[in-house]
Amino acid sequence: MKYVLEAKNINKYFKKPKPFQVLKDISFGIKKGEFTSIMGKSGCGKSTLLYILSTMDTDYKGALYFNDTLITGQDKKFLSRFRNEHIGFVFQFHYLLAEFSVLENVMLPAKKLAQFSKDEIEVKAIEKLKMLGIEKLALKKASQISGGEKQRVAIARALINEPSIIMGDEPTGNLDSHNALNVFDIFKKLSLKEGLSLLIVTHDHDFAKKTDRIIEMSDGCIRNS
């Protein structure tokens, strides 16, 4: 079976404050529609790995493939376009543009992609907000909503361009169990119905158990797969 995302022998070093290898020879693949979670102790390198897989961090050894295309070594312009189109990213901490409305935050990546008209984008954005139960917040400033709400806006934003893979760094970390369950259900549905692949870092065992596969990390290595 073909992989949507495949990492081959990823190694990452930090030179400062003292030379230190964060990621040690990481290799794995994620299939289309597969819902994968990553677990591991704090500081074992999960976020670092996710930054590399999301193409934002280019300073590593090894090779990264998307649908069998080599991504490693591509120039920055290609990578930002690629991220825009194919990867939805939900950060460990909610990251929104504070001065823009919730709706604008969700719409921005789609406006950048410019595949649809502004009106179409707005319809899609509202649809995503509805799915996450926050359509009432659409016109509020991003700085005026709660932490959990921000996290759901960030998920809506990650979904707006209908990417082939969503990466999340503890996307449900700030949510109550009801909303965490809701987000899980949405992810599950997307992976089943639309073949969306998901790679989610989580500390929540209940969440992880329900996913298709758990990648266990410790000290920069993958323990089982």
Next chain:
Amino acid sequence: MINWSVILSIAKTHLLSRFKQTVVAALGVTFGIGSYITLVCFMTGLNRMLDSLILNQTPHIHVFNEVEPSKKQPITYDKALVSGFNIIHSIKPKQNQLRITNALPLMQYLNKNPDILSVVPQVKTQVFYKSGATEISGLIIGIDPLKESRFSNLDDYILNGSSQSLLNSSNGILLGSGIAKKMVLQVGDRIQLITPGNELLSLKIVGLFQTGIAEIDDSRSYTKISKVQQILMQPKNYITDLNINLKDIQQASRIAQEIATQHHLNAVDINTANAQFETGTTIRNLITYAVSITLLIVAGFGIYNILNMLIYEKMNDIAILKATGFSGIDVQYIFMSQALIIGIVGGILGLLLGLGLTLLIDQTPFNTEALPTITTYPINNNPVFYLIGILFALFSTFLAGLLPSIKAKNIDPVSIIRGQ
């Protein structure tokens, strides 16, 4: 592919959410450009006034005969001595006439030259103005009043009456205001002259003129050309000077040289005559531009600072934009367009400020003895200055925005996200 509507809408949101800082930055540009416009319009207006003060007295080309030693001394005519090295002591100027030979045919000839606008004849001679026991030496110039008033600025300087009044009286004289003051004379009074032939002559003052240049006002007077010819006991074709005005002043030195070589006359063009004047103008312009550029640089630093601050505040936004697919160039353009929007808005307001101030100065009364025709401060509202102003506003804000925006372009989103 750059999606300008998204970039501009982000830039707009950033600017509006920091409205006060944006206004301060734009006002910096406004004051810079406004004072540049005011300064440059006022200074060039002053320059033009000062220049015209002198230059209006000077024709584009002044043709005359000068007393000078012969270039070819008699000894060079002797073939036997040509090969030797001849030393002649105590050369004296040749006795030659001040008149321009064949002046009338020459005028006709010059008038046919398509580059030449006008040829105005004059006859000059030294006289003494006499009042009681005092005698003041001076220069009387015989003019053709019709031609002078058409082609020279003489009329601008006449305080009461006009050069035309010379036509109506056979014994009229236009007197420099300085002489009139010294001799306590007024229009309608008579003045006595001692001619070079040592005759006493009485003329009626039909007008006074004031050029603002004391040297001229204290010594010069004008009368009809025929009167001076009569004083000198010379015929109608006795002309000592020709004042030539050209269609294009840039041609002055070339045409002057042509006339000088063709007709064996002295022909001085305006640029040579006023070379030192150019230097003054250049230096005044230099000061104007130095001050304006300083003002704009100060405004530029203001923008630079504000954008730099903005970028530090916006680190998170930059990281998010990059993480969600905006490229470094997109981010750079977001910040560049903020700088340029500040530049355009500030610059246009600056032009309006400059326009307002110059109009105000233009209305301000300015009366001076020396310049009878000037009643308000001079302003040169040249559109070119406004064009330079707005271009400079854009250029300086572009430079001010460049470094901060390049910094934004190169920000590594991972280090920002991790730093949270």
